[in-house]
Amino acid sequence: MSQLHFDHPVLQYFQALSQVPRGSGNERGVSDWLMEFAAAHGLDADRDDALNVVLRKDATPGFENAPAVMLQGHMDMVCEKNAGVEHDFTRDPIRLIEDGEYLRADGTTLGADNGIGMAMMLAVLTDEALEHPALECLITTSEEVGMLGAKALDKDRFAFRSRTLINLDTGIMEGCFVVGCAGGGRVAVRLPVDWEQIPPAPLWSITVGGLRGGHSGAEIHLGRANANQVLGRILRDLEGVARPCSVSGGTKENVIPREARALVACADGAALAERCAAWQEILRREFRVSDPGVAVSAVPAGTGRRVYDGVTARRLLSLLTLLPCGVQSMDQELGSVATSANLGAVSSGEAEILFTSSVRSSLPSHLEHLLLPRYEALAGLCGAAWEQHDFYPGWTFRSASRVRDLALECYREHGVKEPTYMTLHGGLECGLLMEALGEMDAISFAPEINSPHSPNENVRIPSVEVNYRVLTALLKRLR
Template sequence: MHNNLEDLTKHPVFHYFVEISNIPRGSGNEKEISDYLVRFAHERNLEVIQDQALNVIIKKAATSGYENVPTVIIQGHMDMVCEKNKGNAHDFEKDPLQLRIIGDMLYATDTTLGADNGVAVAYALALLDSQDIPHPSLEVLITTEEETTMRGAHEINPVHIDGKILVNIDSEEDRKLLVSSAGGVIVTQTLPISWEQAPKQVVTCCISISGLYGGHSGIDIDKGRGNANKLLGRVLYDLSSELPYSIQKISGGLKVNAIPREAEAIIQLPSNAIKKLTEKIKNWNSILKHEFRVSDSNVCIEIEQIDTTSAKVFSKATMDKAIAALMVIPNGVQSMSRALEGLVESSTNLGVVTTSATEIKFESESRSSIKSLKYAMVHQARIIAEILGGELSTDSDYPEWPYRPESPIRKLFEEAYKEKYGTDIEIITVHAGIECGILLEKIPDLDAISIGPDMYCVHTPNEHLSISSTTENWEYFLYVLKKTKNFNWQRERVNVIS
């Protein structure tokens, strides 16, 4: 049991995890961490490539006796999701994460931890820095903007990659082998705003929804957790049938790939309607407390009277369309796999809603392990946008990672696990975006596997990482690397080809 960070950093993986936690690395803000990786390589006389997307590739020669083993690509991403609790002054652009240990778990204080995917970076650095770990030739590939656009993986030039065996370290479940993942696309529905003069003698109030659990928009989408944007739509729709109010602004969520935990609407209404509003919000608190008593027991709706009153509000037509959008934009599980029991096949998450001077944006991430179903959700979103008088755009379209029936690297990991632990490792797929799909399109015949330690509540300020799982998973990974020397790669290739 590690009681303090100083003790924890004696382990090479946590030494580097703590070190990179001092470097801001939110998606789109990776210059500093990318340059750090380049300096790390130069200081150890390792070959390094940094491309225009700030991806970093570091190469290390095989240790003695492993010169004839096929090159292994070790891959992860350097960026992290930047989420924090409301009222927290942490600045992800410059502040280091404030790490803390509770039992076997490592947390950051009121922010995301960045174990997704700082673990991969820490594993890679510990391995590159080692002098006594046996391994084949290594190509460490650390990408950028995975959490937002996957731009880094899309920008990789395959001419810089020699290996055909990929070990991705972006899985979040120990003692399991991840062998396929969903594809995804970011869908933005844009609704133009028609403004009108605000009524006279009104009171301005903020209706806020908070206390939701949130989570990863792929991995946690089947857990029935509340989506603050969707709940806000329900509340506003109900209020519109009984209260004479206008909307000044709606907003919710911070990241399209995180289930939104908070949302709010700034409304204006006559002062004599405040009592009725208070009663309605009290009733909605009871409704949601009951609906989400298992998954989101801390859900809360509050109203706060504010001093700032805008001279303009949404027109009645814009208000109706905005509420309709919140109500009808799909959210949650859309289909379950008929081939693998319990696997989400398709889903969509209304992650971010923003209001500007000219438009309201509704941003969703749609995922599916079947390409045609992914685009069916895009077509549905386009129809909804057009019916409401808006437009639709897409971004960050990435492919699924299909299951490979015959995989030498999977077989090696399976054999090593059986030898080390005396039991079979569990083979899993995940309803989330993994860069393997993009890399498979770029590098023909790439054979991929994904591993990682246990981490929980990723993409939320409650994200935490199991310390014991991280060290055990690391030892398993090193055991596999050691076994690459005696594995019959040629026989496995022949079997795959045949």
């Protein structure tokens, strides 16, 4: 592990935040840390019952009459780790590695999404030389699992005054500003399980692994393999050779799953191993660009006396084959993804198999009249139940935006390339906040973050410095 040499305040604050566990649903510690930070630096701070934190700082001289500005991000992070990595996200700090011009973690997600955004806010709040309007820094909880903090925001308690919103939760590429995003939510399909008793038979664990995974919104267009879908293809090919008794894959709806496994009963282990080896070659040809490390294995796993009955097994394979996965439609005008679905997690229980997906679209009609009816139809045909939850609105692009014009101007002066702007397929809290607080002139940007939601996540260090200069220059111009 290399020695870390951080002299930029954003990176120093990020390093401090990385010592505090902050997986979704486990934000009490980091919420306390932020309140203590505010007290130590003489900042006005408050939080609500959902542990959302607001840090405030008065306008500097000359900006007393400028409208207040909201800086916004979330405190939770996606907790993913590579197989074999010993790390307890509920208590262990993230181990940071400086790798050339990139900062990454040691076998886990880095938490730059959205720890870097938080760190930028803390740097702004403690920069005594910076000129700025009154600042309202909102840091929400459980964004990664349905924007639960933003949905529970106590707007009456906080009494926000800002009409300009700078969201710091994107980092898709250097010099690219986000000016709108898709809406979406989560879908669960529950398949009832019936069992069949069999004579004692050898069990085998089939594993699909070595995939890159990634963010189900920002990286869904890259064509990366979905481990759950791949496992379904293999199990369908093994019908008549192996009978499943358990399936599992992925952990979160909004993460493209990197690994999936099935427990099967199979008397002919040699034939099973031969088919798995053949599938590995097939997949390495198919995904030679996006997932060159894909691997398929079959190892002995003891002896079993029961498997899914024939009806359950057929319905399982049908759902793994037919549940929507990947890009579903493109925006014909912008040439970007309009609608997508990600079969992020599959888990087996005694009474049911649970399939959970993240769905997104910039077109509400696609969700309401295209994608969700597809889940309803597939669940009905397969004798399963389905439900939708945690839906959030999109953020609509505005043709005229002062903050966007100023941000592009600031990047031209302080950045490293000609800036661009785009709407994002991934979800942001901007739409929810505007629904609760009223329409605001908004923009989103952040340092360049690669492979979020996976252990390959990294942030480019020079981009941190560039984007902080842009943020501080932008605040100086928002009079």
